[in-house]
Amino acid sequence: MADFDVIVIGAGPGGIAAAYGLRAKGAKVAIVEENLWGGTCPNRGCDPKKILYSSVEAIENARFLDNYGLTGNLSVDWPALMAHKREYTSKIPSGTKQGLDGSEITTLYGHAEFESNGKLQVAGTDYEATDYIIATGQRPAILPIEGKEYFQTSTDFLDLDALPKSVTFVGAGYVAFELATIANAAGSDVHIIHHNDWPLKEFDQSLVQDLVAQMKNQGIKFDFNIDLQSITKQDNQYILKDDRDFELKTDAVVSTAGRIPNIDTLGLDKVGVGTLKRGIQVNHRLRTDNSHIYALGDVVSRVGNEPKLTPVASFEGRYLANLLTSDSSRPIDYPTIPSVVYAAPKIARIGISPTIGKGDSDDYVVKDLDLTNWFTYFRLGEHVAKTRIVLDKQTHTIVGAQVLSSKADELINYLTTLINKHETLEQLQAEIFAYPTVASDLPYLF
Numbered sequence: 001m002a003d004f005d006v007i008v009i010g011a012g013p014g015g016i017a018a019a020y021g022l023r024a025k026g027a028k029v030a031i032v033e034e035n036l037w038g039g040t041c042p043n044r045g046c047d048p049k050k051i052l053y054s055s056v057e058a059i060e061n062a063r064f065l066d067n068y069g070l071t072g073n074l075s076v077d078w079p080a081l082m083a084h085k086r087e088y089t090s091k092i093p094s095g096t097k098q099g100l101d102g103s104e105i106t107t108l109y110g111h112a113e114f115e116s117n118g119k120l121q122v123a124g125t126d127y128e129a130t131d132y133i134i135a136t137g138q139r140p141a142i143l144p145i146e147g148k149e150y151f152q153t154s155t156d157f158l159d160l161d162a163l164p165k166s167v168t169f170v171g172a173g174y175v176a177f178e179l180a181t182i183a184n185a186a187g188s189d190v191h192i193i194h195h196n197d198w199p200l201k202e203f204d205q206s207l208v209q210d211l212v213a214q215m216k217n218q219g220i221k222f223d224f225n226i227d228l229q230s231i232t233k234q235d236n237q238y239i240l241k242d243d244r245d246f247e248l249k250t251d252a253v254v255s256t257a258g259r260i261p262n263i264d265t266l267g268l269d270k271v272g273v274g275t276l277k278r279g280i281q282v283n284h285r286l287r288t289d290n291s292h293i294y295a296l297g298d299v300v301s302r303v304g305n306e307p308k309l310t311p312v313a314s315f316e317g318r319y320l321a322n323l324l325t326s327d328s329s330r331p332i333d334y335p336t337i338p339s340v341v342y343a344a345p346k347i348a349r350i351g352i353s354p355t356i357g358k359g360d361s362d363d364y365v366v367k368d369l370d371l372t373n374w375f376t377y378f379r380l381g382e383h384v385a386k387t388r389i390v391l392d393k394q395t396h397t398i399v400g401a402q403v404l405s406s407k408a409d410e411l412i413n414y415l416t417t418l419i420n421k422h423e424t425l426e427q428l429q430a431e432i433f434a435y436p437t438v439a440s441d442l443p444y445l446f
């Protein structure tokens with residue numbers, strides 16, 4: 001007799017969703033965590049980032065109205081802001097564990113590793129389950145250059161006691177844009193260094209250029225086409241150099257060049273689980289090469305390359321809970337997934353990209369709109385607000401969108417519903433939205 005029906009390895013949003021879903025169906029479940037209960041998102045990712053970002057939003061909104069009668073200068077008291085963040089994060093691990101214990105999910109603390117006999121060892125004890133779910137997430141990649149020991153990570157930045165006078169982010173993806181926006185609004189002198197001139201590569205580059213221009217106006221410096229080679233320490237500062245004539249002095253340097261899946265110390269070779277560059281190899285049912293081992297969340301190399309985000313990990317957790325407790329063997333079927341970068345302004349995307357839309361003009365039409373003078377944005381004094389909407393020519397439904405504005409997170413969620421429900425303009429016009437709001441703008445985007 002196995003000790004459990006299912007053991008879940010990793011208590012982040014994905015593993016937790018799976019554990020609760022399995023328990024609700026009556027399964028005997030254990031979940032293993034080696035670090036903070038709750039995982040990346042609430043402890044060192046989405047949530048602490050968005051708490052620090054609250055100040056950015058407030059300062060931005062006030063700055064927009066500078067010329068329209070709002071007076072006075074706002075500034076960030078970093079220790080007080082950090083205390084606000086810690087008030088939230090300090091309760092996450094204990095609250096998460098209490099919730100699991102209270103639902104009769106067995107919690108095991110320690111590093112989990114498979115053994116050659118197929119069992120799972122945690123803190124020196126062997127456990128056996130009918131099925132296993134690997135949900136171990138990712139960790140920040142540290143660029144392998146001379147002086148790499150001086151790099152800090154997003155985890156360090158989100159818990160800094162004091163904000164450095166200057167900070168440099170190396171790599172220009174989601175994490176760099178978001179943390180740079182926070183550091184800059186809080187008063188630091190910020191640089192972003194990138195090895196090419198293609199930042200935020202998943203996003204429409206014409207809108208990314210608008211975003212970069214706005215960030216430059218706010219004082220953030222971009223150093224593109226710089227292949228960083230070394231970091232040396234001089235007194236309390238760091239000197240960053242490439243192999244040509246680039247040199248920059250900074251008080252802190254953060255590696256924001258991507259994240260790597262936590263697969264190296266799980267003993268996967270002992271149980272025949274294969275991996276790819278982006279993580280654990282799975283099929284359309286999230287099953288690995290071993291028929292009793294599944295994987296979900298950030299640690300997975302997804303068949304369709306869906307983005308590595310919290311709601312995607314939770315979606316997979318709920319899918320696996322159902323798969324393992326019912327007769328259903330249907331493959332996972334993802335809806336179209338939005339993503340947002342919380343910079344100032346925000347940039348968001350979903351579905352078919354305008355670039356593809358433009359190329360394939362038989363099927364799609366791309367509608368570019370400058371919304372800066374629309375009432376929603378004019379009222380706020382916003383500097384730039386734009387959308388690029390991709391419409392299916394035949395059905396005249398929205399199939400893709402990219403948005404740049406302070407309301408991009410709200411708008412992209414409305415567009416997500418329209419896309420996933422294949423709503424037409426006529427169906428949308430059958431509804432009445434509160435006016436004037438982001439939602440009441442929707443019919444004019446078609």
Ligand SMILES: Cc1cc2nc3c(=O)[nH]c(=O)nc-3n(C[C@H](O)[C@H](O)[C@H](O)COP(=O)(O)OP(=O)(O)OC[C@H]3O[C@@H](n4cnc5c(N)ncnc54)[C@H](O)[C@@H]3O)c2cc1C
Nearest residue numbers: 010012013014034039040045046112136137297298309310
């Ligand atoms: C700075 C930052 C900001 C982000 N912002 C957003 C955002 O705004 N929106 C969004 O949707 N996503 C965001 N993300 C991504 C989001 O955090 C992840 O997609 C999400 O946490 C993935 O969940 P997961 O359950 O797959 O993995 P994780 O949350 O990483 O959880 C995995 C858990 O497994 C544990 N573990 C690993 N190995 C073992 C082992 N061998 N034994 C036991 N336990 C183990 C880890 O300690 C960890 O707790 C952000 C990420 C970062 C870094």
Ligand SMILES: NC(=O)c1ccc[n+]([C@@H]2O[C@H](COP(=O)([O-])OP(=O)(O)OC[C@H]3O[C@@H](n4cnc5c(N)ncnc54)[C@H](O)[C@@H]3O)[C@@H](O)[C@H]2O)c1
Nearest residue numbers: 170171172173174175176194195256257258259308340341
């Ligand atoms: N708002 C959100 O939803 C959010 C926020 C943060 C993170 N995330 C998730 O976390 C993931 C990781 O984010 P990230 O920003 O760490 O990675 P990323 O993949 O978004 O960006 C990494 C960047 O580093 C660059 N890079 C790679 N090698 C480099 C080198 N040698 N020198 C300089 N630059 C280099 C890449 O070209 C890329 O632009 C995201 O893809 C996303 O899934 C989501």
